[in-house]
Amino acid sequence: MNQFRTWYYAQPSVLRALLAINIVAYLAWQILRLFDPIEGFVWNHLALNPGLPGILLQPWQLITYNFLHLSSGLPGLIHIGFNMLWLYWIGKEYEEMHGAERMFALYMIGGVGGGLLTVILYNLLPGIGLFAGVVHGASASVVGLLLAIGILYPYKKIRLFILGTWKLLYIVIAFLVIDFLLALTGGSSSISAHWGGALGGFLFARAERTGVDVTSWAQMFVGGRKRRSKKKKKTWVDRLEDWLTGGGEPAASADAEAGSSRASRGKRQAAEEEVDRILDKISEQGYDALSEEEKRILHEASQGP
Numbered sequence: 028m029n030q031f032r033t034w035y036y037a038q039p040s041v042l043r044a045l046l047a048i049n050i051v052a053y054l055a056w057q058i059l060r061l062f063d064p065i066e067g068f069v070w071n072h073l074a075l076n077p078g079l080p081g082i083l084l085q086p087w088q089l090i091t092y093n094f095l096h097l098s099s100g101l102p103g104l105i106h107i108g109f110n111m112l113w114l115y116w117i118g119k120e121y122e123e124m125h126g127a128e129r130m131f132a133l134y135m136i137g138g139v140g141g142g143l144l145t146v147i148l149y150n151l152l153p154g155i156g157l158f159a160g161v162v163h164g165a166s167a168s169v170v171g172l173l174l175a176i177g178i179l180y181p182y183k184k185i186r187l188f189i190l191g192t193w194k195l196l197y198i199v200i201a202f203l204v205i206d207f208l209l210a211l212t213g214g215s216s217s218i219s220a221h222w223g224g225a226l227g228g229f230l231f232a233r234a235e236r237t238g239v240d241v242t243s244w245a246q247m248f249v250g251g252r253k254r255r256s257k258k259k260k261k262t263w264v265d266r267l268e269d270w271l272t273g274g275g276e277p278a279a280s281a282d283a284e285a286g287s288s289r290a291s292r293g294k295r296q297a298a299e300e301e302v303d304r305i306l307d308k309i310s311e312q313g314y315d316a317l318s319e320e321e322k323r324i325l326h327e328a329s330q331g332p
Contacts, residue, residue: 039122041130075162077149093138095163110165127249132242137171140227141220167224174228
C-alpha cells in the first residue's frame with residue numbers, strides 16, 4: 028500500500044486527478060448500477076444523450092460523460108483499462124513537459140469536442156445508426172490528447188506489442204480509420220466521439236503552433252504556471268527601444284551595469300537553449316531518457332522566474 032501511495036503522489040497533479048476520478052467513478056458505478064433509480068439517473072442525466080432539445084437543457088453532459096465508463100463486464104473493464112493506460116503513458120510525459128494547465132485544457136477540449144460532434148451528427152443525420160445511442164467514456168479526450176501530441180511532436184514513437192515501433196501520429200490515424208471501418212460493420216464504439224476528440228486535439232495543436240492561447244481558462248481549475256516559451260528574437264523596434272532607454276553616453280557605473288545585464292541575458296539565453304535541447308530530447312527519446320541533472324533543469328524552468 029505504501030508503494031502505491033508513493034507511486035500515486037509521484038505522478039503529475041492533473042494526471043493523478045483524472046485517473047482517480049475515472050477509476051473511482053467506474054468502481055462506484057459497479058455498485059450504484061444495482062439500484063434502478065440511480066442507474067436511470069446516470070444514464071439519462073450524466074451520460075451524453077445527444078438528442079435535441081434534451082442536450083440543450085442539460086449541457087453539463089458534454090463534460091460528465093467523459094468521466095463515466097458504464098459498460099458492464101469484460102467490455103467495460105477493457106474500455107476503461109485502455110483509456111487509462113493510454114492517458115497515463117502519454118499524459119504523464121506531456122504534463123511534465125508543459126504543466127497542469129495545458130494537460131487539463133487538452134483533456135477537456137478533446138472531450139467536449141467529441142461530445143459536440145456527436146450531438147451535431149446525431150441530429151443532422153438521425154437515420155444513420157453510426158451516430159445513435161448514449162455516449163460515455165474518456166475515449167474522446169484520450170484520442171484528442173494522442174493526436175495533439177502526435178502533431179506537436181511528429182517524431183515521437185511508441186513501441187507496440189508484436190507490431191514494433193511506430194510514430195504516434197501514425198498510430199492515431201490508423202486507429203481512427205479502423206474505428207470507422209468497424210463502425211460500418213456494426214461495431215458499438217462511438218465513432219463520432221472519437222473523431223470529435225481527434226478534431227479537438229487537432230485544433231489544440233494548431234493553436235499551440237500559431238501561438239493562440241486556448242489554455243488560460245484552465246488556470247482557474249488547476250492553477251499552475253505555463254512553461255516559458257522560447258525566447259523571441261528582437262525586432263528593430265526592440266533594438267530601438269534598447270538604444271533609446273540607454274540614453275546618451277554611459278558613465279562608468281552604467282558600463283558595469285550594462286556588462287552585468289549582458290552577462291545576465293547571456294546566462295538566461297543559454298539556460299533557455301538548454302531547456303529547448305532537453306525538450307527536443309524528450310520528443311525523440313521520451314522523458315525517461317533524461318539524466319537526473321536534465322530533469323532538475325526542466326523542473327526549475329517549469330517553475331518560472
